[in-house]
Amino acid sequence: MALLGRQSPPSLQVPRGGPYLLLLICLPLGAACPQGCQCPEHAGAVAVHCSASGLREVPKDIPTDAVLLKLDANQIARIPDGAFQHLSQLKELDLSGNAIETIGPGTFAGLAGGLRMLDLSHNRIRRIPKDALGKLSAQVRLSHNPLHCECALQEALWGLRLDPDSADAIACHTSVREEFVGKPLIQALDAGVSFCSAHHRTTDVAMLVTMFGWFAMVIAYVVYYVRQNQEDARRHLEYLKSLPSTPISKDPISPAP
DSSP: OOOOEEEOOOOOOOOSSHHHHHHHHHOOTTOOOOTTOEEEEETTEEEEEOTTSOOSSOOSOOOTTEEEEEOOSSOOOOOOTTTTTTOTTOOEEEOOSSOOOBOOTTTTTTOTTTOOEEEOOSSOOOBOOTTSSTTOOSEEEOOSSOEEESHHHHHHHTTOEEOTTTGGGOBEEEESSGGGTTSBHHHHHHTTOOHHHHHHHHHHHHHHHHHHHHHHHHHHHHHHHHHHHHHHHHHHHHHHHHSOOOOOOOOOOOOOO
């Protein structure tokens, strides 16, 4: 059976009027295919293939009935919030091999219910906010990213369905605990390592330093207050000493008549 598909619009000279114009007018909504992409369709399911197309941003004219979207091996560095929210039927999203540096809480808005696979491997992601992926039920690939292992990353991974075939390739490029730099992250977490404890220790040290600073200020004020009172007392004593003494009268007391 031949596979019907949607092609990206070629540069054709469409004659004015005639059947070509009528065909374009009658195309259903969602029938467009992003330029440079292929959109094969089978049994009403549309797959959008934009792999290695030199894209620098997510196309805005992705068919709304797409179930597969491959944007891998491009030069996409940023994904705006809500870029996929109109793709309610999307099952698989491949963003691997791009230059993505950050993802936010609204990056994958609208995909929480139906998405089954999300590939973010081979990008430049360093940090993942706690609520960026938490609502997704999809399996997620995060391998080969320069991740910074910290408490926020550990919390972001809690409850996340990581792809088992690539989970061991998730490594700490940098870390709040230097002994885990270059080490597999999942193995460390499975062994009971907590990057949050390091965060708490740092917070405790900061609190102790702050408390010590306040204590030192109080001590300094008390010392200043005591010294100031001592100085005032010394000056008052010197003032009293400088006053002339009152002479005692030596005249005899006359007897009463």
